[in-house]
Amino acid sequence: MENANIEVKRHSCSHILAAAVQELFKGTKLGIGPAIENGFYYDFLSDHKFTPEDLKTIEKKMQQIVASAQPFVCQKVSKAEALKIFGDKGEEFKVELIKELPEDEITIYTNGNFTDLCRGPHMEHTGKIKHFKLTHTAGAYWRGDEKRPQMQRIYGIAFETKEELNDYIKQQEEAAKRDHRKLGTDLKLFFMDEDIGPGLVLWQPKGGMLRKTLEDWIRAENLKRGYDMVFSPHIARLHLWQKSGHANFYSENMFSPIEVDDQKYQLKPMNCPFHISIYNSELRSYRDLPLRLAELGTVYRYERSGVMHGLLRVRGFTQDDAHIFCTPEQIESEVQACFEFALHIFKTFGFEKYKVELSTWDETKPENYTGKAEDWHRAQAALEDVLKKNNIPYTAQAGEAAFYGPKIDIKLIDAIGRPWQLSTIQFDFNLPERFDLTYIAKEGRQRPLMVHRAMLGSIERFIGILIEHYAGLFPLWLALVQAKILTLTDEQIPFAKELAQKMREAGLRPELDLRPEKLGAKIRQAHLEKVPYTLVIGAKEAQNKTATIRLRSGKNLEGVSVDDLIAKLSEEVKSFSLKPYFN
RNA sequence: GCCGAGGUAGCUCAAUGGUUGAGCAACGGUUUUGUAAACCGUAGGUUGUGGGUUCAAAUCCCAUCCUCGGCUCCA
Numbered sequence: 001m002e003n004a005n006i007e008v009k010r011h012s013c014s015h016i017l018a019a020a021v022q023e024l025f026k027g028t029k030l031g032i033g034p035a036i037e038n039g040f041y042y043d044f045l046s047d048h049k050f051t052p053e054d055l056k057t058i059e060k061k062m063q064q065i066v067a068s069a070q071p072f073v074c075q076k077v078s079k080a081e082a083l084k085i086f087g088d089k090g091e092e093f094k095v096e097l098i099k100e101l102p103e104d105e106i107t108i109y110t111n112g113n114f115t116d117l118c119r120g121p122h123m124e125h126t127g128k129i130k131h132f133k134l135t136h137t138a139g140a141y142w143r144g145d146e147k148r149p150q151m152q153r154i155y156g157i158a159f160e161t162k163e164e165l166n167d168y169i170k171q172q173e174e175a176a177k178r179d180h181r182k183l184g185t186d187l188k189l190f191f192m193d194e195d196i197g198p199g200l201v202l203w204q205p206k207g208g209m210l211r212k213t214l215e216d217w218i219r220a221e222n223l224k225r226g227y228d229m230v231f232s233p234h235i236a237r238l239h240l241w242q243k244s245g246h247a248n249f250y251s252e253n254m255f256s257p258i259e260v261d262d263q264k265y266q267l268k269p270m271n272c273p274f275h276i277s278i279y280n281s282e283l284r285s286y287r288d289l290p291l292r293l294a295e296l297g298t299v300y301r302y303e304r305s306g307v308m309h310g311l312l313r314v315r316g317f318t319q320d321d322a323h324i325f326c327t328p329e330q331i332e333s334e335v336q337a338c339f340e341f342a343l344h345i346f347k348t349f350g351f352e353k354y355k356v357e358l359s360t361w362d363e364t365k366p367e368n369y370t371g372k373a374e375d376w377h378r379a380q381a382a383l384e385d386v387l388k389k390n391n392i393p394y395t396a397q398a399g400e401a402a403f404y405g406p407k408i409d410i411k412l413i414d415a416i417g418r419p420w421q422l423s424t425i426q427f428d429f430n431l432p433e434r435f436d437l438t439y440i441a442k443e444g445r446q447r448p449l450m451v452h453r454a455m456l457g458s459i460e461r462f463i464g465i466l467i468e469h470y471a472g473l474f475p476l477w478l479a480l481v482q483a484k485i486l487t488l489t490d491e492q493i494p495f496a497k498e499l500a501q502k503m504r505e506a507g508l509r510p511e512l513d514l515r516p517e518k519l520g521a522k523i524r525q526a527h528l529e530k531v532p533y534t535l536v537i538g539a540k541e542a543q544n545k546t547a548t549i550r551l552r553s554g555k556n557l558e559g560v561s562v563d564d565l566i567a568k569l570s571e572e573v574k575s576f577s578l579k580p581y582f583n
Numbered sequence: 584g585c586c587g588a589g590g591u592a593g594c595u596c597a598a599u600g601g602u603u604g605a606g607c608a609a610c611g612g613u614u615u616u617g618u619a620a621a622c623c624g625u626a627g628g629u630u631g632u633g634g635g636u637u638c639a640a641a642u643c644c645c646a647u648c649c650u651c652g653g654c655u656c657c658a
Contacts, residue, residue, distance in 0.1 A: 049587070138653030139586025146655050150586055153653070181651095185594075194631070194649050253657080299658090304584050305649095307656065319658065409658095421658055457658045489615045516615060524619040538617060550618065 006160055009129050010035035012072065012122045013062075013158045014042045016129065019114035020061035021046075021154070024054075030116065031093050031142055031151045037417070038168060039132070039157035043140055045093070050152050055134040058154070062132070069127030070111040074120055082106040086117065093142060131165040132158035180467035181310040187472055187480070187530065189463075190311065199308040199315030201460055206480040209509070211459060213478055214466075215296055217576075218320050218456060225341060227294035227322055232274030234298060238264035244273045244434060249403075253301045271297035272428070272452060275323040276435045279448075284439040289448060290330050294322035296459065311464030312420055318459040324451040325437065328378060331449060335382045335425060338453050339390060342410055342423040345455055349466065350578045353413045354422075356392050358383055360406045362399035369403050371429025375449065379427040380406045404430035412465055420465060422457035472530045473552065476580065477573045481511040484526040485547075488519060488538040495542035499535070499562060506566045508573070510535075523550065532580060533569070549582055557582055 014033030021044055022028050031043025044050075050058075077085070079098060085108065086094040094117050098106060109118045111126055123129060134156045142148040159165040176182070184190050189207030192200065203211055219229060238257050241247040246254065250269060257264040268274070275293045284291070298318040307313055326334050346354060360380045361369050369376070383406055387394050394408075401407060405427030411419040428450045431437075438445045456462040466478070476482055483503065487496045493514055503510040511531075513522045519536065526534045534550040540559075541547050547565055549557040560582075572581040 052588080136652060137587060140654045141585080144655070146585070150654075152586070155653085192649090198649070301657085304656070306584065306586095306654085308650090313657075317658065321658095424658075454658065461658055486618090488617060491615080518614095518616050518621060519618055520616090521620055522618090527619060534618090536618070540617090548617085554618080556618070 006158070007035050008121055009123060009160070010040040010158045012126070013129055013132050013156060014040040015072075015109065015111060015114065015116055015118070015122065016062050016065050016126055017058065017134070017154060017156060018042045018044075018116060019065055019112060020058050022114060024058060024061055029093060030091055031140075031153075032097075033116075038159075039135070039155065041153050041155045043142070043151040043153045045142075045149060045151045050137045050154060055137070055154065059134050062134075065112065065126050066129055067127070068112070069125045071125045072122035073110045074122075075108050075110065076105050077108060079104050079106055082108065082117065085115065129158065131160065131162050132156055133165065133169075178468050178471040179310075180312070180464040183467050183472040184310070186528075189467070189480075197315070198305065199303055199313070201311060201314055201316070207463075209480045210463060210474070210478060214456075214459065214463065217477075219296070221341070221344070221455075222294045222320075222322065225292075225337060226290075227292040230275065230278055230293050230295050232268075232271060232278075232295060232297060234300075235265045235267050236273065238266045240273050240277075241266045244276075244431060246270065246273075253303070255300050255302055267300045268297075269299050269301045271295055271299065271319065271321045272323060272431055273435075275321075276431055276437065276450075279323075279325055279437060280435060284325075284448070286327060286439055286441040286446070289439060290324055290326035290334055292322055292324045294320070297321045311460045311467075312414070314460050317461065319454045320456045320459065321452075321454050324453065325432075325439075325448040326451070327439075327441070327446070328375075328449060331378060331382045331451075332385065334451060335386050336389070338425045338451070338455075339386045339408070341455055342425075343390070345423070346410075348576055349469065351412055351469065355411050355413075355419065356387065356394040357397055357400075357409045357411065358387060358394050358406075359397045359400035359402075359409065361401045369401070369429075370433065371405065375427075375429055376406065379449070383408050383425070383427075402426070404428050414465060414468055420457075420461060422462060422465070423455050424453065424457070426452045428452050474530075474532075475576070475578050476532050476569065477576050479532050480509070481529065481531050482509045482569065482573070483533040483535050484511050484513055484529070484531040485535045485537060486513045486519065486522040486526065488536070490514075490516065491539060492537045492542045495545075496537050499537070499547065502562065503566060503569070506570050508566065508569055526550075527552075533582065535565075551580065551582060553583070555583075 011034065014035065017040070018030055018033055025046055025048050028044050028046040031045065033040065033042030079101065082098045083095060086098060098117060107118060107120055108115055109120060109122055134154060136155050138153045138155065139150050140153040141150050157165065157168060159168060184207070187206060188204045189210065190201050190203050192198065193202055196202065222229065235258065238247060246269060254269045255267045257266050278293055279291060296318050298316065300316045303313060303315050308315070324334050361376055366373060387408070407424055407426035409421050410423040411421045413419055432447055432450050437448050439448050485496045485500055487493055496512055496514065500510045500512050513525065515522065523534060532552060535547040536550060537547060544559065545562050546559045547562065549560055568581045
């Protein structure tokens with residue numbers, strides 16, 4: 001009830017915004033202005049460039065419209081009348097929309113001097129909307145088509161109460177604090193260098209440790225599940241990509257070829273053709289299947305310059321890629337295993353907010369796809385089945401499959417609510433044909449099915465998401481530095497070093513802070529570095545071979561014996577626990 | 584790629600046409616310290632890069648690179 005109401009209010013807000021803009025900037029043409037999550041926007045075409053100062057002026061004008069409590073008047077008009085009304089005003093975009101409306105009767109809403117094409121409903125008058133704020137402007141193509149004119153979009157937020165509005169603003173500020181780009185700099189994890197190039201990541205030692213830990217883990221998980229680890233080069237003859245078809249249908253996303261000895265080589269945008277070559281390097285029997293080839297494969301893709309985003313969208317990244325070659329009978333169990341793998345990952349890292357999408361073909365246009373209809377049906381049924389069996393809510397996206405096969409995608413929501421794709425399980429009916437993959441079965445030569453899958457998606461993106469998910473407070477097994485050992489005076493240096501060595505020997509990652517600083521300063525430093533456990537070593541501790549553990553919460557545990565400390569920490573690491581053992 | 588906003592010390596920011604500055608970090612010294620910042624000092628910059636206007640440019644203009652917010656596209 002309340003929700004429906006706020007939607008209406010947000011939508012009314014966009015009308016008030018448009019009214020204010022048209023009054024302040026004569027000749028501004030209107031695009032569309034819907035309600036969105038948390039607010040609204042309106043698209044405008046104007047010679048004037050809207051600045052942040054303009055937003056303040058527009059907001060003031062909006063407040064005036066609110067104060068004058070103009071009624072929203074709904075009128076039903078014929079299509080012809082509507083075309084005349086908006087045509088006379090020169091609202092070419094509205095005219096285009098009206099022409100496409102199937103109905104003959106069209107509703108328009110008027111408040112004050114402002115009239116807009118609109119399905120409604122609205123509040124009874126403009127005075128009902130109080131708690132809104134214009135936030136930012138952006139460019140947006142008319143109807144999302146980059147060949148059409150680009151308009152200026154003004155975004156705003158709107159809530160029922162002032163408290164909700166302020167809470168939202170505060171929440172956005174909190175989210176900004178856990179932005180992985182900010183934490184990446186603060187915690188010295190990674191950075192980009194102008195001299196190296198956009199979308200190309202440099203990992204500093206702390207970020208490198210995090211990455212190595214994650215990579216070791218995912219390798220081990222792959223091996224547990226019957227994958228074989230392979231390696232492949234970063235470039236290959238352009239010929240390979242012509243054979244695979246990438247040079248044709250994927251060229252927009254590829255770096256230009258490199259010429260060597262009159263031969264063209266291509267930086268790899270994908271790992272598939274390499275794994276296929278490995279498959280083809282031996283004569284395969286049905287007994288070899290399923291064959292699961294996995295690689296942390298670094299790929300390079302040309303991303304348009306405006307789309308890079310920290311670690312979440314880069315030009316060079318490492319996929320935890322694998323290709324499964326199997327018989328038709330093995331599809332169900334392989335898909336099930338992949339999906340369980342994905343769920344295991346999400347559970348391990350404590351991800352709860354994600355959405356699953358099933359993309360299938362458009363049954364009416366089989367000519368747009370490669371592969372046999374029976375393979376499509378079987379694969380799609382297997383994908384759908386596994387989602388149903390596991391009771392996973394999902395969005396079915398008919399017609400969204402790639403031309404080469406159906407897929408399941410899992411997207412995670414970042415700190416400010418944007419979705420990012422991580423896991424994907426895709427069938428590929430194209431490459432086995434192109435590379436003439438076969439295996440020998442009782443019935444003779446058969447074509448294997450191929451499943452392409454990435455679980456983390458890419459190491460870069462996954463770490464970006466992890467940083468935001470934990471706000472930099474990594475669980476012990478992933479923590480760059482697991483315990484920071486602080487000495488009170490120089491007297492304790494030998495014991496501190498001994499403790500650090502014992503921890504290292506147990507496979508833990510300690511770091512020493514032996515500076516002649518006050519304890520408070522060292523504590524503060526360790527806190528800012530978001531170290532899970534801070535170990536304070538004074539005369540007492542050195543004498544008794546103990547440590548005082550300061551937790552992230554600020555709580556202290558005194559007199560913990562070195563052996564107990566190491567045993568518990570090792571246990572915590574081994575269990576991949578999301579909760580600290582000492583708390 | 585497109586629209587818009589930006590780029591000043593390692594980090595966060597100040598300086599609106601008139602000698603680039605502060606805090607933190609770094610370095611040197613003093614302090615040997617019990618739970619979120621000890622004190623004094625030193626060094627650090629071709630203001631992203633290239634060009635132009637001007638007696639004079641971080642500041643104005645042009646180009647270019649990079650970053651950010653979106654659009655479009657995607658792991």
